[in-house]
Amino acid sequence: MEPALQALGAAVAGWQTELPGVEIARDEPGSIAIVIPPALSAGHEAHFAIVLDGLLQAIDDGGWPAAPAARTLAKYALLAEAAAAVSPPSD
Numbered sequence: 001m002e003p004a005l006q007a008l009g010a011a012v013a014g015w016q017t018e019l020p021g022v023e024i025a026r027d028e029p030g031s032i033a034i035v036i037p038p039a040l041s042a043g044h045e046a047h048f049a050i051v052l053d054g055l056l057q058a059i060d061d062g063g064w065p066a067a068p069a070a071r072t073l074a075k076y077a078l079l080a081e082a083a084a085a086v087s088p089p090s091d
Contacts, residue, residue: 004032005024005026005032008024008032008034009024012024012034019036019040020037020040021037021039021040022034022035022036022037022040023035054068
């Protein structure tokens, strides 16, 4: 098993208490999907209210908590690295 898949599998296993039923799947060689069970998927519109509540709470508290900021930075860094690996920039 490749290291990235092992690391992702370990991370997903650690989420089971908070996010039961989340799993990884490989639909085709070279692809990995994180599968969200229907019970945990409230849809895009439902997330807007959750994010808004978090933002308003952060404003009331006088700042954004460090943990969500670090997760957001890590997510976008990973996405940028993945995009660069799949389609390197052309000159």
